[in-house]
Amino acid sequence: MYSSLIDPNLLIAKDSQALLVNGYRKPNLKTSNDPIRRINNTKPTLFIFSAPAPCSPKFFDNDLMGFSKDQLLSQLQELEIDYSKYEHPPVLTVEEQAKYVSSSEGALSKNLFFKDKKHRYYIISAMVDTKVDMKVLSQRLGLGKGGIRMAPEEALAELLQVSLGCVTPFAVVNESARDVSLLLDQKFKNQTRCIFHPLSNNVSISLSTSGLDKFLQSVGRDPVYVDLEANANPVVGKDQPPDLAVYVPSNSVVIPELPNNTPSAQASPPKNVSAEKTKPVASPKPSKSPGNVKSVVQNSGLSVFKNPEKFVEEILDKTSELLFSEVKGENVEALAETLRKRLTSEFTHLAVMYKNTAYSEGFYAGTQCQPKRP
Amino acid sequence: VSSQLAMDVGKKDSIASDSSEQVVNPWEVAAKDGGKIDYDKLIDQFGCQRLDDSLIDRVQRLTSRQPHVFLRRGVFFAHRDFNEVLDAYERGDKFYLYTGRGPSSEALHLGHLIPFMFTKYLQEAFKVPLVIQLTDDEKCMWKNLSVEESQRLARENAKDIIACGFDVTKTFIFSDFDYVGGAFYKNMVKVAKCVTLNKAMGIFGFSGEDHIGKLSFPPVQACLSVPAVPSFPSSFPHLFPGKDKLRCLIPCAIDQDPYFRMTRDVAPRLGYSKPALIESSFFPALQAKNGKMSASDPNSAIYVTDTAKEIKNKINRYAFSGGQDSIEKHREIGANLEVDIPVKYLSFFLDDDTELEHIKKEYGEGRMLTGEVKKRLTEVLTEMVERHRMARAAVTDEMVDAFMAVRPLPSMFE
Numbered sequence: 001m002y003s004s005l006i007d008p009n010l011l012i013a014k015d016s017q018a019l020l021v022n023g024y025r026k027p028n029l030k031t032s033n034d035p036i037r038r039i040n041n042t043k044p045t046l047f048i049f050s051a052p053a054p055c056s057p058k059f060f061d062n063d064l065m066g067f068s069k070d071q072l073l074s075q076l077q078e079l080e081i082d083y084s085k086y087e088h089p090p091v092l093t094v095e096e097q098a099k100y101v102s103s104s105e106g107a108l109s110k111n112l113f114f115k116d117k118k119h120r121y122y123i124i125s126a127m128v129d130t131k132v133d134m135k136v137l138s139q140r141l142g143l144g145k146g147g148i149r150m151a152p153e154e155a156l157a158e159l160l161q162v163s164l165g166c167v168t169p170f171a172v173v174n175e176s177a178r179d180v181s182l183l184l185d186q187k188f189k190n191q192t193r194c195i196f197h198p199l200s201n202n203v204s205i206s207l208s209t210s211g212l213d214k215f216l217q218s219v220g221r222d223p224v225y226v227d228l229e230a231n232a233n234p235v236v237g238k239d240q241p242p243d244l245a246v247y248v249p250s251n252s253v254v255i256p257e258l259p260n261n262t263p264s265a266q267a268s269p270p271k272n273v274s275a276e277k278t279k280p281v282a283s284p285k286p287s288k289s290p291g292n293v294k295s296v297v298q299n300s301g302l303s304v305f306k307n308p309e310k311f312v313e314e315i316l317d318k319t320s321e322l323l324f325s326e327v328k329g330e331n332v333e334a335l336a337e338t339l340r341k342r343l344t345s346e347f348t349h350l351a352v353m354y355k356n357t358a359y360s361e362g363f364y365a366g367t368q369c370q371p372k373r374p
Numbered sequence: 375v376s377s378q379l380a381m382d383v384g385k386k387d388s389i390a391s392d393s394s395e396q397v398v399n400p401w402e403v404a405a406k407d408g409g410k411i412d413y414d415k416l417i418d419q420f421g422c423q424r425l426d427d428s429l430i431d432r433v434q435r436l437t438s439r440q441p442h443v444f445l446r447r448g449v450f451f452a453h454r455d456f457n458e459v460l461d462a463y464e465r466g467d468k469f470y471l472y473t474g475r476g477p478s479s480e481a482l483h484l485g486h487l488i489p490f491m492f493t494k495y496l497q498e499a500f501k502v503p504l505v506i507q508l509t510d511d512e513k514c515m516w517k518n519l520s521v522e523e524s525q526r527l528a529r530e531n532a533k534d535i536i537a538c539g540f541d542v543t544k545t546f547i548f549s550d551f552d553y554v555g556g557a558f559y560k561n562m563v564k565v566a567k568c569v570t571l572n573k574a575m576g577i578f579g580f581s582g583e584d585h586i587g588k589l590s591f592p593p594v595q596a597c598l599s600v601p602a603v604p605s606f607p608s609s610f611p612h613l614f615p616g617k618d619k620l621r622c623l624i625p626c627a628i629d630q631d632p633y634f635r636m637t638r639d640v641a642p643r644l645g646y647s648k649p650a651l652i653e654s655s656f657f658p659a660l661q662a663k664n665g666k667m668s669a670s671d672p673n674s675a676i677y678v679t680d681t682a683k684e685i686k687n688k689i690n691r692y693a694f695s696g697g698q699d700s701i702e703k704h705r706e707i708g709a710n711l712e713v714d715i716p717v718k719y720l721s722f723f724l725d726d727d728t729e730l731e732h733i734k735k736e737y738g739e740g741r742m743l744t745g746e747v748k749k750r751l752t753e754v755l756t757e758m759v760e761r762h763r764m765a766r767a768a769v770t771d772e773m774v775d776a777f778m779a780v781r782p783l784p785s786m787f788e
Contacts, residue, residue: 154438164440306785308541309498348498349539349761353768356542360773 067161067173069200075173076198076207081214083207084193090202092165093334094128097195097204106193106206109185111167112333113160115151116143119252121159121177125169125196126185130228132333135325139234142242149317150336159253166201169212173199173219179251182216183244184209186227308351315347316340398629410712413451413628413655420631422452422653429453432460437499444492444654447721452628454638455650459623463500468787469621470614471496472604472649474507477524477531478517483675484755485657487762488722490538492654493625503544503613503786506535507604511550525551532774534678537765540777543785546613547777558609561644565602568640602637605649612780622649627656657722662694662715678763682756689716689748689755697737697744708740709747716744716751723754 076083088100094110101108107127114122114134122141126132138147156162159180160171172182188194193206213223224247236242304310320336327335398416417424425448430441444450459469473493475486497504508531514524528549535547554562605622607614614620624634631653638648659674673692676685696714698704711717711734724730733750736742 157435157438303788306543306788346761349765352539352541353765356536356540356773356776357768357770359542360770360776363776363779364772 067170067199069198069203072170072173072198073205075218076205076211076215079214079218081207081211083205083211085198086204086206088202088204090165092201093337095334101195101204101206106195107188107191108195109188110333111169111196113151113156113167114148115155116141116148116248120249121151121155121180121253122148122247122249123160123167123169123171123180123182124185124228125167125182125188126228127187127191129330130185130187131328132228133232133324134321136232136234137228137244139236140231140242140244141248142236142245143248146321150320150340152313162197162199163201166197166199168197168199169216170196170199172216172221179249179253181224181247181249182221183224183226183228183247184212186225188212189225308348308355311351312344312347316343411656416628417452420452420628420635422454422628422631422651425451425453425456425652429456429460433499436460436463439499442492442495442499443725444488444495444722446727448655449488449722450492450625450652450654452653453651454634454653455648456623456652459621459650462621467621468502469500469623469650470502470607470786471504472507472622472624473504473626474509474604475531475535476509476513477527478513478519480527480530481672481677481679482531482534483677484723484758485675487534487538487678488654488657489625489627490535490540494539496623496625496652497540497544501544501787503546503783504540505604505610505613506532506540506545506547508532508547508549511554514551521551525549529771529774532777533766533769534762536769536773536777537762539765542773542777544783545777546610546780546783547774548780549778552778553780557611558603561603561606561609564644565637565640568643569636573636602633602640605634605637605641606644606646608646612782613786618645619647621647623652624649625652625654628653629656658715658718660688660692660694660715662713676755676759678759678766680759682752682760685756685759686752689752693719693748693751695744695748698740701743704743705740709737709744711738714744714747716747719751720747720754723758724750 073083073085084105086101086105088097091097091100094108098108109125110128110130110132112124112126112132114124114137116122116138124132124137134148135145139145141147151159153164156164156167159174159176160167161174161176162168162171169182169184171177172180188209191209193208194212195204195206196212197203198205209223209225216223226244226247231243234240234242304314316339320340323336323339324332396411396415398411398419414424425445430445433445434441440446442450463469471493473489493504496502508528510524510528513519513527514521517524519527528551532547532549603609605624607617607620607622626634631651634649634651641648659671660676661674673688676688680688694713694715696710696712696717698707698709709717714737717734717737720730720733724733733742733747737744737747
């Protein structure tokens with residue numbers, strides 16, 4: 001559908017003043033003398049857009065924007081970063097990946113995608129045996145004890161543009177991930193090579209941390225290495241500020257809920273004012289400005305109780321949190337993921353029945369209701 | 375929409391069912407020479423399109439979740455205009471779902487549940503509303519049931535449908551006896567005016583030789599309008615006021631295609647969007663003999679009311695096995711996966727792709743025995759039926775009333 005709009009060398013999106021330069025950032029864009037940076041007052045961007053035309057309400061089109069594995073690998077080659085590639089059937093867990101890529105090739109990584117209550121997102125990439133305690137991490141980031149949880153699947157698709165089981169530091173190459181914080185395990189530096197997915201979970205690549213750093217710098221990121229197991233009992237107070245707070249993103253991200261965020265072509269029933277209020281505010285501007293966050297946060301409270309899937313997500317988030325904080329040991333994350341995968345459908349079914357029952361009781365009560373006395 | 379429509383009529387006068395060709399139409403399904411249904415040929419014959427992997431990937435991207443097991447395994451394998459519906463969806467133009475049932479018996483079997491399970495997934499994944507039609511009037515006429523009995527059956531069936539997990543804030547269930555009238559009836563007449571006698575005969579396969587009783591108009595008109603009218607949003611003014619161009623997507627079994635072809639033909643003439651279809655193959659009977667499960671033979675199907683013991687028994691005794699006669703031969707040659715019913719059923723209902731592949735491999739190469747496969751199938755089906763039974767028990771008459779009340783659905787697209 002978009003092929004007629006794309007000139008491979010200089011991509012100009014129809015009807016908007018968008019400029020994609022060869023699909024990736026040139027190194028000199030990252031200096032602060034860059035006029036683009038001054039204008040936008042943000043980190044240098046891959047794609048420089050002004051407001052899109054009203055006819056294209058869906059701003060980020062995966063087909064157009066998402067970096068592919070091949071594009072990534074060719075970029076690594078262009079940067080002369082040495083890596084080894086291993087192809088295998090699609091894998092969703094570290095255990096599966098370990099079957100196909102032996103540890104002699106490098107250290108396997110586990111990659112977690114978190115979000116906090118203010119819609120800020122974090123990729124934590126760590127050695128498999130490094131303990132990642134969500135409660136501790138949350139405190140170290142200055143978010144309180146229960147401040148972070150696993151990010152939902154939609155965020156994976158929308159922000160990182162990868163599929164399930166494919167979280168990877170390389171996802172920050174996407175413009176959509178510009179506000180996602182990336183924290184790398186300090187222990188990676190002791191390894192000759194580390195293994196990550198290059199945006200696709202049927203391939204793994206091993207490379208040195210200096211190679212990874214070079215890549216990150218080429219897309220305008222300063223690689224951040226953190227001792228994830230330090231400070232296991234953080235005491236956060238006036239004199240001891242949270243040590244990782246500096247890595248909290250300055251911008252939060254609104255993930256558009258696909259059908260609701262676009263200006264609807266149909267006229268909504270005018271009487272149903274309450275329905276209008278509960279929809280997330282549809283902003284015509286592409287920039288995910290903080291102004292949107294407030295209304296989303298207000299509405300998300302309501303939607304947890306209206307939407308069975310969100311309700312179940314909330315329950316499983318809390319369960320996972322408790323699990324992480326109470327259970328010591330390996331593979332807690334894998335257990336949490338399994339619980340989530342296996343229970344989501346069951347719980348959603350129960351939640352729908354609960355919702356239907358409540359609605360029916362209310363409905364019946366409505367039929368029996370005495371009219372209000374004048 | 376009933377897949378047993380006009381069955382009696384069909385039986386009395388032999389509609390030439392030439393066993394050298396496969397026959398698929400709304401009241402008869404028979405494979406060529408008693409073999410397998412050739413679905414590719416069917417797609418060619420009907421003129422619909424295959425639901426290929428790129429479409430399934432597209433669904434995954436648009437809905438940010440894994441596609442339903444029925445899509446992954448090719449149960450829903452054909453479509454008309456599904457691509458266009460997805461294009462519109464990407465642009466922000468929603469659609470609504472329409473499916474139905476002819477409530478002819480109280481006993482529902484797994485084959486009946488399949489379109490509803492899939493429709494539920496579509497509702498959740500795309501966050502769109504759904505209308506479900508219970509054609510009690512049609513059953514009253516063709517099956518010679520009393521009005522009261524057919525209405526009662528409709529309500530009983532509605533309970534099983536609700537138990538599949540539809541969201542009451544996005545679902546409207548209606549029975550023809552309750553709802554036909556008003557805007558719905560106006561559309562029925564509009565449709566009837568567009569359908570010539572020849573076309574009606576073409577769809578039903580009647581010829582000039584058939585007696586006029588078959589064409590006595592109200593039943594035929596109703597039957598022809600039955601699939602057509604709910605595809606038009608103006609039939610539901612309490613749901614879609616002012617949205618005459620809202621698209622409709624209809625999940626159905628592929629033998630219903632002829633009815634909807636007619637609807638698609640009529641729609642533009644009335645100024646409506648053509649409904650899109652997403653079509654499924656047939657769920658095989660336990661004994662695998664005929665094309666699909668039949669409610670009249672209790673051992674051909676697993677019913678939602680079967681106990682765990684009955685399920686185990688039916689599968690062990692009646693499920694047609696592709697395993698070899700002796701263990702030695704089986705270990706040597708492996709099972710015939712083409713005809714094996716337990717594996718076929720697992721491909722419908724076992725969600726885990728990896729496990730299914732494993733079973734197919736081990737069983738097909740002779741390392742796994744039929745008993746093991748049947749055991750796993752029994753587990754899967756028992757769990758499903760149990761879950762359904764629990765949900766069904768929670769459906770009260772008040773809940774049915776709520777689902778069937780003619781009321782607006784303000785959250786229908788959330």
